[in-house]
Amino acid sequence: MSDLLTVQGLSVRFSGLTALEDVSFELGRGEVRAVIGPNGAGKSTLFNAISGYVTPTSGTVHLNGELLTVMTPHAIAERGIRRTFQNGGLFPALTVLENVLTGLHAQTDASFFDILIGRRQALKSEAANIARARDLLKLMSMEHMADTPAGDLSGGQQRIVEIVRTVACDPPVLLLDEPAVGLSPVARDQMMDIIRRLAGEKGVGILLIEHAVELVMAAADKILVMAAGKRIAQGTPDEIRQDRAVLEAYLGHA
Amino acid sequence: MQMPTARQRRLRTILFWAVPAILLLVPLGTNAYTQFIVNGMLISTLVTLGFTIVIGNLGQLAFANTAFFGIGAYGSAILAAKLGVPWLLTIPIAGVFGAAGGFLASAAALRGIRSYYLAIITLAFGELMRWTYLHARPLTGGTDGLPMPRETLFGVSLTDDTVKYFVFLVVTVLLVKATANLLASRFGRAVMAVRENEVATASLAIPTSRVILVTFIWSGFVVGCAGALFARHIGHVFPESFGMLHLIASFAMVLVGGLGSVLGAVLGAVVLTALPEYLRAFPGMEELFFGLIVAAVLVALPMGLASLLRRMSPIFVERFYREAS
Ligand SMILES: Nc1ncnc2c1ncn2[C@@H]1O[C@H](COP(=O)(O)OP(=O)(O)OP(=O)(O)O)[C@@H](O)[C@H]1O
Ligand SMILES: [Mg+2]
Numbered sequence: 288m289s290d291l292l293t294v295q296g297l298s299v300r301f302s303g304l305t306a307l308e309d310v311s312f313e314l315g316r317g318e319v320r321a322v323i324g325p326n327g328a329g330k331s332t333l334f335n336a337i338s339g340y341v342t343p344t345s346g347t348v349h350l351n352g353e354l355l356t357v358m359t360p361h362a363i364a365e366r367g368i369r370r371t372f373q374n375g376g377l378f379p380a381l382t383v384l385e386n387v388l389t390g391l392h393a394q395t396d397a398s399f400f401d402i403l404i405g406r407r408q409a410l411k412s413e414a415a416n417i418a419r420a421r422d423l424l425k426l427m428s429m430e431h432m433a434d435t436p437a438g439d440l441s442g443g444q445q446r447i448v449e450i451v452r453t454v455a456c457d458p459p460v461l462l463l464d465e466p467a468v469g470l471s472p473v474a475r476d477q478m479m480d481i482i483r484r485l486a487g488e489k490g491v492g493i494l495l496i497e498h499a500v501e502l503v504m505a506a507a508d509k510i511l512v513m514a515a516g517k518r519i520a521q522g523t524p525d526e527i528r529q530d531r532a533v534l535e536a537y538l539g540h541a
Numbered sequence: 542m543q544m545p546t547a548r549q550r551r552l553r554t555i556l557f558w559a560v561p562a563i564l565l566l567v568p569l570g571t572n573a574y575t576q577f578i579v580n581g582m583l584i585s586t587l588v589t590l591g592f593t594i595v596i597g598n599l600g601q602l603a604f605a606n607t608a609f610f611g612i613g614a615y616g617s618a619i620l621a622a623k624l625g626v627p628w629l630l631t632i633p634i635a636g637v638f639g640a641a642g643g644f645l646a647s648a649a650a651l652r653g654i655r656s657y658y659l660a661i662i663t664l665a666f667g668e669l670m671r672w673t674y675l676h677a678r679p680l681t682g683g684t685d686g687l688p689m690p691r692e693t694l695f696g697v698s699l700t701d702d703t704v705k706y707f708v709f710l711v712v713t714v715l716l717v718k719a720t721a722n723l724l725a726s727r728f729g730r731a732v733m734a735v736r737e738n739e740v741a742t743a744s745l746a747i748p749t750s751r752v753i754l755v756t757f758i759w760s761g762f763v764v765g766c767a768g769a770l771f772a773r774h775i776g777h778v779f780p781e782s783f784g785m786l787h788l789i790a791s792f793a794m795v796l797v798g799g800l801g802s803v804l805g806a807v808l809g810a811v812v813l814t815a816l817p818e819y820l821r822a823f824p825g826m827e828e829l830f831f832g833l834i835v836a837a838v839l840v841a842l843p844m845g846l847a848s849l850l851r852r853m854s855p856i857f858v859e860r861f862y863r864e865a866s
Contacts, residue, residue, distance in 0.1 A: 338744060340740070359743070360740075360743035360744055361743045361744075361745075361746050361747055361748050361749065362746075364743065364744050364745060364746035365746040369744065369745070370744050372740070372741055372744075376738055376740070376741030376744065377738075377741070378733060378734050378737035378738055378741070378742075379737060380733060380736075380737055381730065381733055381734070381737065381861060382542065382860065384862065385730055385733075385860065385861050385862055388727070388730055388861075388862055389727075389730050389731065389734050389742070389745050389747065390745050391727075392727050392730070392731060392745055392746060392747045393745075393746040393747075395727055397726065397727065399728065399755065402722055402723055402726040402727075402728055403719045403722055403723060404719065404722070405718070405719075405722045409726065410863065410865055413726065413727065413862065413863065414864070414865050416727075417862060417864060434542045434543075434544045435542060436542065452745070453744075456746075
């Protein structure tokens with residue numbers, strides 16, 4: 288299997304603090320790779336470094352062989368790496384539908400001038416996106432919320448809309464930062480189901496940060512365990528379950 | 542939120558062109574004085590519109606609006622008075638000058654100067670422009686200002702307020718429509734997204750810097766065009782027209798109409814341009830009453846007059862996408 292995303296020797300230092308140290312792994316098509324580790328382990332920093340929000344001190348990120356490490360966040364997103372945010376990245380004043388449409392921003396060819404003068408052309412490419420956004424919301428049984436401001440949704444609904452927005456453009460790679468946090472047990476299972484389906488049916492390569500170990504064990508193909516910025520283990524759920532370093536450093540009950 | 546139905550959307554499209562068509566009849570009901578006031582409303586509409594997209598939609602505390610206005614007005618007056626350019630032609634050129642002002646103002650925001658710091662720096666920009674009008678005497682006439690040359694349009698003198706009205710109306714309607722088009726598109730959504738969460742916006746392949754830049758430029762263009770109208774409106778541009786008072790008045794119009802609302806820009810401009818005329822009945826108390834009324838409106842309607850209409854009918858709901866009607 289040729290790798291989609293290749294992360295090599297990635298390190299991030301914040302004035303003295305080494306938040307990420309020499310982390311390497313590959314992510315293939317249709318693969319769900321979980322990233323686990325205690326608070327402050329550097330999981331979100333890993334996402335920020337991949338998606339261009341922090342500049343790595345060293346190391347590289349490649350997507351389909353293209354070097355991303357020097358690009359801005361929006362250029363990286365344009366290449367096909369889309370992410371969610373640990374603290375939620377929705378736009379509260381925009382409606383659910385508008386939020387999903389922002390995920391399709393790059394999916395229209397309407398030029399500034401066409402929009403300005405209201406050319407039919409511009410409305411047509413917009414109509415296709417609106418239809419797609421509505422379809423996706425329907426798929427998630429959220430279509431009745433389309434016109435609700437995102438800020439009025441429950442925390443769980445917001446997580447779902449954020450995922451819909453991120454996958455709307457069919458990105459090859461998804462980085463999900465604790466998508467199940469704050470969800471009810473039922474909703475968490477649904478979320479994991481959605482993630483598995485995105486990988487299985489659409490071949491999306493997914494990196495998933497998640498604290499609930501039992502969820503991760505069920506949902507992930509591979510697990511990357513981090514502590515203090517370092518990768519301390521990597522492998523299938525079964526391998527991780529038996530890994531001594533993990534038991535000591537993370538699960539904390541050897 | 543209650544969204545307009547397909548029928549209401551069609552009705553809205555019709556209204557958008559029907560209202561200006563009806564407004565063509567306004568000169569039938571005005572005298573020289575009231576026509577002058579109405580002309581001022583059109584100019585204020587554009588000034589407020591340009592302001593509201595930056596502080597309302599983009600959410601940047603930038604107060605360079607009056608600078609764009611002055612740049613447009615002086616640009617138009619200098620072109621007309623010194624170079625003999627027909628006034629009509631100076632309108633889009635003044636827009637481009639205003640857009641250049643917008644470009645400069647965005648440079649501050651793009652360098653990471655935000656919130657109060659952006660407010661101060663853009664205020665300084667406005668004062669610097671006023672200082673320039675005062676001191677670039679050969680070009681601007683200094684304190685004496687710059688008179689607009691006499692001109693005719695299709696054989697009618699451009700001193701006639703009715704003639705001006707028709708030009709102002711066409712320019713205003715086109716710019717309001719274009720701005721509404723922009724906001725109801727992926728561009729308008731991106732502007733709002735930057736306001737709501739700039740970091741998340743970039744993760745959606747939206748070039749946030751370009752969004753900020755273009756918003757400022759469009760704001761400058763609209764307000765610059767308004768400046769050219771204003772030069773013809775009063776027939777003589779003076780530095781005092783482009784000071785703090787103008788900025789505060791425009792800010793009040795933005796707030797009274799409703800931050801970030803196209804409809805609100807129109808309402809705020811019309812209502813607050815008309816209000817002082819009614820307050821003339823209370824000599825010596827005009828400013829006091831004006832301030833009290835503005836405050837009362839904002840307390841009663843924090844989202845401005847536009848929110849009142851939105852509550853009355855979904856026709857007035859402004860969203861950041863447009864469905865084919
Ligand atoms: N922009 C930043 N500037 C300085 N330090 C930072 C920055 N971002 C993260 N850090 C630090 O880097 C370390 C790793 O943080 P990170 O957010 O990656 O942890 P995490 O594994 O995601 O933790 P959690 O499970 O709590 O989300 C922490 O000590 C954090 O304080
Ligand atoms: Mg984190």
